Amino acid sequence: MKLKALVSLLALAGAAAQAAPQVEVLHYWTSGGEARSAAELKKIMESKGVAWKDFAVAGGAGENAATALKARVMAGSPPTAAQIKGPSIQEWGQEGVLANIDQAAVEGKWDASVPAVVTNVMKYKGHYVAVPVNVHRVNWLWVNPAVLAKAGAKAPTSFAEFFDAADKIKKAGLVALAHGGQPWQDATLFESVVLGTGGAEFYKKALVQLDQASLTSPTMIKSFETLARMKTYIDKDAAGRDWNLATAMVINGKAGMQFMGDWAKGEFTAAGKVPGKDFLCVAAPGTDKAFTFNIDSLAMFKVKDPEQQKAQLTLANAVLSPAFQETFNLNKGSIPVRTGVPRDKFDSCAQKSMDDMAATSKTGALVPSLAHGMAVNTAKAGAIQDVIARFMNSNMTPQAAAQALAKAAKTM
Amino acid sequence: MSVTPLFSARRPRAPAAPVAGKPAANDSSAKPPVRPGSRLGALADAWLPRLVLSPTIIASLVFVYGFIALTAYLSLTESRMMPNFEFAGFGQYERLFDLERWWVAAANLGIFGGLFILFCLAIGLSMAILLDQRIRHEGALRAIYLYPMALSFIVTGAAWKWILNPGLGLEKMMHDWGFTNFTFDWLVDPDMAIYTVVIAGVWQSSGFVMALFLAGLRGVDDSIIKAAMVDGASLPTIYRRIVIPSLRPVFFSVLLVLSHIAIKSFDLVMALTAGGPGTSSDVPAIFMYQFSFTRGQLGLGAASAMMMLATVLAVLVPLMYLETKGARHGR
Numbered sequence: 219m220k221l222k223a224l225v226s227l228l229a230l231a232g233a234a235a236q237a238a239p240q241v242e243v244l245h246y247w248t249s250g251g252e253a254r255s256a257a258e259l260k261k262i263m264e265s266k267g268v269a270w271k272d273f274a275v276a277g278g279a280g281e282n283a284a285t286a287l288k289a290r291v292m293a294g295s296p297p298t299a300a301q302i303k304g305p306s307i308q309e310w311g312q313e314g315v316l317a318n319i320d321q322a323a324v325e326g327k328w329d330a331s332v333p334a335v336v337t338n339v340m341k342y343k344g345h346y347v348a349v350p351v352n353v354h355r356v357n358w359l360w361v362n363p364a365v366l367a368k369a370g371a372k373a374p375t376s377f378a379e380f381f382d383a384a385d386k387i388k389k390a391g392l393v394a395l396a397h398g399g400q401p402w403q404d405a406t407l408f409e410s411v412v413l414g415t416g417g418a419e420f421y422k423k424a425l426v427q428l429d430q431a432s433l434t435s436p437t438m439i440k441s442f443e444t445l446a447r448m449k450t451y452i453d454k455d456a457a458g459r460d461w462n463l464a465t466a467m468v469i470n471g472k473a474g475m476q477f478m479g480d481w482a483k484g485e486f487t488a489a490g491k492v493p494g495k496d497f498l499c500v501a502a503p504g505t506d507k508a509f510t511f512n513i514d515s516l517a518m519f520k521v522k523d524p525e526q527q528k529a530q531l532t533l534a535n536a537v538l539s540p541a542f543q544e545t546f547n548l549n550k551g552s553i554p555v556r557t558g559v560p561r562d563k564f565d566s567c568a569q570k571s572m573d574d575m576a577a578t579s580k581t582g583a584l585v586p587s588l589a590h591g592m593a594v595n596t597a598k599a600g601a602i603q604d605v606i607a608r609f610m611n612s613n614m615t616p617q618a619a620a621q622a623l624a625k626a627a628k629t630m
Numbered sequence: 631m632s633v634t635p636l637f638s639a640r641r642p643r644a645p646a647a648p649v650a651g652k653p654a655a656n657d658s659s660a661k662p663p664v665r666p667g668s669r670l671g672a673l674a675d676a677w678l679p680r681l682v683l684s685p686t687i688i689a690s691l692v693f694v695y696g697f698i699a700l701t702a703y704l705s706l707t708e709s710r711m712m713p714n715f716e717f718a719g720f721g722q723y724e725r726l727f728d729l730e731r732w733w734v735a736a737a738n739l740g741i742f743g744g745l746f747i748l749f750c751l752a753i754g755l756s757m758a759i760l761l762d763q764r765i766r767h768e769g770a771l772r773a774i775y776l777y778p779m780a781l782s783f784i785v786t787g788a789a790w791k792w793i794l795n796p797g798l799g800l801e802k803m804m805h806d807w808g809f810t811n812f813t814f815d816w817l818v819d820p821d822m823a824i825y826t827v828v829i830a831g832v833w834q835s836s837g838f839v840m841a842l843f844l845a846g847l848r849g850v851d852d853s854i855i856k857a858a859m860v861d862g863a864s865l866p867t868i869y870r871r872i873v874i875p876s877l878r879p880v881f882f883s884v885l886l887v888l889s890h891i892a893i894k895s896f897d898l899v900m901a902l903t904a905g906g907p908g909t910s911s912d913v914p915a916i917f918m919y920q921f922s923f924t925r926g927q928l929g930l931g932a933a934s935a936m937m938m939l940a941t942v943l944a945v946l947v948p949l950m951y952l953e954t955k956g957a958r959h960g961r
Contacts, residue, residue: 281924288712309711309926399818399907455797457818457907597710600925604731604909611820611908622730629728 239529242271243516244290244300246283247550251484255549262536268529273297291315296519298530302348303515304339304592310517311342317518317527318345322534331556332538333579336513339592348517349534352543352552355571356479356510356587357410360465360486361498365392365474373500377414377444380475380503384451387474394451396473398459401607405589405599407477408445408606414504415441418583421508425588428598428627434620442609442616449610457611468497477502479512479590483567484551499567501574508583509574512590513555594627601626698939705932713928722933732934735912738824739941742831742913743892749832750888751881754839759869761840762847772844775837783834787901790830791817820910823903827895827911830902835891839884846880847873882953889945893938914938 241263247256253274260270275283280301287300296315310316323329323346328337332350340348359380361373369390371383384394397403413421416437424432432438453473456464465485467473476482486497493499501508516537518530536542543554548563553571561569578584586592591599605626609619705723708716726732757775761768778786793799794817804812816822850873858868896915899905905912914934922931 285923292712306711306926313712400904401906401908404908453797454815454818455795457820457823458791458904596925597927600920607906607908608730611906611910629725 238269239267239525239532240269240271241299241526241529241533242273242297243533244273244275244283244287244297245516246275246280246301248274248276251549251551255546258545258549259536259542262539262542263533266532266536268532291519298521298526299516299518299533301514302517303513304586304590305595306591307339307348307515307517308342309595311347315519316342316347317520317530318347319349319518319531319534320346322346322349322531325531326535326538328538328556331558333575333584335579335584335586336511336555339513339586340515348515349537350555351514351516351537352547352550353555353571353575354479354481354512354514354552354590355574356406356512356590357413357502357505357508358478358480358482358567359410359500359502360468360476360478360482361500362468362471362474363496363498365390365468365471368392369474371474373498374475374503375500375506377503381447383474384448388451392471393453393467393473394475395448396464396467396476397452397456398461398464399452399457399610400459400461401603402589403461403464403478404606404610405603406479406587407448408441409510409588410477410502410505411444411448412438412441413508413510413585414502415444417504418508418578418581418585421510421585425602426586426593428594430624430628433624433627438620438623439616442619445609446616479587480553480567480571481551483565487551487565493565493567499570507578507581508585509571509578510585510587511575512587512592514552598627601629701932701935701939704929705936707929709928709932711926711928718929722929725930726933726937731909731912732914732917734909735914735917736937738911738913739893741824742827742895743889745825745828746831746835746892747885747888749828750836750839751884753832753836754884755843755874757836757840758843758847759873761844772841776841777837778834779838779841781834783831783895783898784901786830786834787898790826790833791902794826794829817903818907820907823907823911827899827902831892831895831898834898835888839888842880842884843877846877850876879953882949886946886949890942893941893945914941 243256243259245256247253256272256274260272263270273286275286283301284306287296287302290296291313302310307316328346328349336350336353337346340346340350359374363373365387366372366383369383369386369392371386372379374380374383387394397407409421409425412425416424420432420435420437423429424435424438461478461482462485464473464476465478465482466489468476469486469489469491480499483493483499486493491497500506516533518534521527521530538556540554540556540559543556543559544563547554547559547568551568553564553568553575557576561572564572575584588594588599588602593599594602602623605619605622608614608622614622703715704713706718706720708714708718708721761771761775765771794814796802796813796815796818801812801814804814816826854872855868858872863871894915895913896919899911899913899916903911905916914937918931918934918938920931921927921934
C-alpha cells in the first residue's frame with residue numbers, strides 16, 4: 219500500500235510540474251538578427267509568467283525543422299507551436315493536429331488589424347490555427363545607384379527601362395543583373411516577372427489558382443520571353459551561387475541590380491550601406507502597385523493540459539503585440555504584419571513596404587509569393603520550380619515552358 | 631589448463647585435448663570428459679555467440695530489412711506529408727515515371743555511375759600496377775594516393791566546387807597566368823555539370839581502388855610469374871594474361887563497392903552542384919530526399935527509393951551469382 223501511495227504522490231508531483239505554464243516553440247530563426255528576435259519573444263513570454271522552451275533547428279528554408287517536427291508529431295508529442303508557413307498550415311490542418319486559437323484572435327482583434335489575405339492563410343476551415351509573425355516583400359529590385367550613374371542609366375520602373383538600364387550597365391563592362399542560379403532564386407525572379415507582365419489579377423489566376431488557361435496564355439509566354447531576355451544579363455558563373463553572394467556583387471559595385479526579397483536589405487545594412495543613398499529599393503519592374511508577400515507564422519499544435527492551452531493563447535497574442543512586432547521586425551528586416559505599429563524607427567525601404575502593403579491589401583494586389591511557399595502547396599510549388607529551373611538552364615522555348623508549367627500544375 | 635575460447639562458434643570438441651595432469655578419458659565412451667564447471671562452459675560456448683550477435687541481428691532485421699519493407703509498403707500508399715496507409719496500388723510509380731525530373735536523375739545516375747566505375751577501375755588498376763614495380767618510397771606514395779579516401783564526400787565536393795568554379799578556381803588561375811583562351815566551365819554548364827561530379831568522385835575513390843588492387847597484386851603467386859618469365863613472356867603479357875585475370879575476385883569486390891557508392895551518391899552531388907544548374911545534375915538520391923522530406927511526397931519518394939533499391943539489386947544479383955558460380959567451379 220505504501221508503494222501505491224508513493225506512486226500516486228509521484229504522479230501528482232509530475233502533473234504539478236507539468237502544469238506550470240510553458241511553451242515549446244520549434245523555429246528556425248537561428249541566424250544573428252533572427253536569433254535576437256526570437257530572444258525578444260522569449261523575454262515577453264517570461265514577463266507574462268510563461269516559461270519558454272526553445273526548440274531551434276538550424277537550416278535555411280526550414281527543411282530540417284520540418285523533418286524534426288514530423289518526427290515529434292508522429293511520436294505523439296508535438297511542440298506547442300512551430301514555425302510553419304503558407305499552404306503547409308492547411309496540410310498540417312488536414313492531419314488534425316492543429317489547435318483552434320480563435321479565442322486569442324478575438325481577444326487581440328486580429329481581424330481588424332491584419333489584412334484578410336493574410337488571416338486566410340492562418341485559418342484552417344475558418345478557424346485560426348496559426349499566428350503571423352512578420353511580412354517580407356519579395357518583389358523588390360535592389361539597385362546600386364553608383365553603378366547606374368557610371369553607366370548613365372536610371373532606376374527602372376518598367377521592363378523597357380530595365381532592359382535599357384541593363385544594356386547600359388553591360389556596355390560599361392559590369393554585370394547588369396546579379397543572380398544566383400538556385401531553383402528558388404530562379405523562381406523568385408520568375409514570379410516578379412509574371413507579376414510585372416500580367417499584373418496582380420493574372421498572377422493570382424496563374425500562380426495561385428493554377429488556372430490552366432492562364433498558365434498557357436500569351437501573357438505567360440510573354441513572361442517567359444522576358445525571363446529569357448533577362449538571362450542574357452546574368453553572368454555565367456551564377457549557377458549555384460548563394461543569394462547573399464549575388465547581393466554582395468551589388469554592394470561592391472560589380473553588378474547593378476538584383477531581384478530579391480527584403481532580407482537582402484540585411485546584407486546592405488550589415489555592409490554599412492544606407493538605403494536611398496548607397497543602395498535603392500525599387501519595386502520590381504511593373505509591380506509598383508503590387509506586393510508579393512512571404513509571411514512567417516507560428517502554427518499552434520493541440521495540447522491537452524488547460525494551463526498549456528492558456529499559455530498557447532498568451533504566446534499567440536504576444537506575437538501580434540505591437541511592441542514585439544516592432545522589435546522583431548527591426549531585427550529581422552521585415553515589416554510588421556499588423557497595423558498600429560510605430561513606424562518611425564523603420565528605414566525608408568521598410569516604410570515604403572508598409573505603405574504598399576496597406577495600399578495593396580485594399581486593391582487586392584497583395585498576393586502570396588510562389589517561390590517562398592505561400593501560394594500553392596509544397597509539392598506543386600516544387601514541380602513549378604523544376605520547370606522554371608529547367609527553363610533558366612536550357613534552351614527551352616517560352617511556349618514549351620508554358621506547356622510544361624501547365625502540366626506541372628496538374629500532375630501533383 | 632586449456633581455456634575454452636569465449637567467442638568460438640564451435641561446440642565443445644568431442645574427445646577434448648588431454649587436460650594437464652589427468653589421463654585422457656576413456657575412448658570407448660562418446661561422452662566428453664566431465665570437468666567441474668564445464669557444463670556451464672559448454673552452455674556458454676553454445677549460446678554466448680548467439681547472445682552476443684542477436685542484438686545486431688535484430689537491429690539489422692528491424693532497421694534494414696524492416697524499413698525496406700516499410701518503404702516498399704509506403705510506395706504503394708497515398709502518403710504525402712506524413713505516412714498514411716491508404717492503399718494506392720502502383721499510382722506512385724506511375725507518377726514517378728511521368729516526371730521528367732526523375733528521368734533526368736536516372737540518366738545522370740547512368741552517366742555518373744558508368745564513368746565513375748570505369749575511370750576508378752582504370753586509374754586504380756594502373757596506379758596499382760605501377761606501384762607494384764617495387765619502386766622506392768612505395769609506402770609514402772600509397773598513402774598519398776589513398777589519402778583522398780579519408781575525406782568525406784562533402785569535403786571533396788566543396789573543394790572541387792571551388793577548384794572548378796570558373797570565376798574562382800582553375801579557369802581564373804589559368805587566366806591570371808596569361809592563358810586567356812583557357813575555358814573550363816563544366817560546373818556551370820547544364821550539359822556538363824554531371825561530368826564534374828565524375829571528376830570529383832574519381833579523384834576521391836580511385837586511391838581506394840588502387841589499394842584493393844595492390845593487395846590483390848601482392849597475393850598473386852610469384853612462382854607463376856617467374857615461370858612465365860622463364861618462358862620468355864614480356865611484362866605486359868604477364869600482366870594481361872596472368873596477373874589481371876587472377877585479380878577477378880578483386881574486380882568483383884571493387885565493382886560491388888563502387889556501384890553502390892554510385893547509386894546512393896548524395897553528399898558529393900549536394901556539395902558540388904546541389905543538383906544544379908537547375909536540375910541538370912540531379913541524381914535519384916537527391917530526388918528521393920527532396921520529394922520525401924521537403925516536398926511532402928513521401929509515397930513518391932518511397933517509390934523512387936524502391937527504384938534505387940532495384941538498381942542496386944540489378945547490379946548486385948548478377949555479380950553475386952557470377953562470383954559464387956566462379957567459386958563453385960574452383961575458378
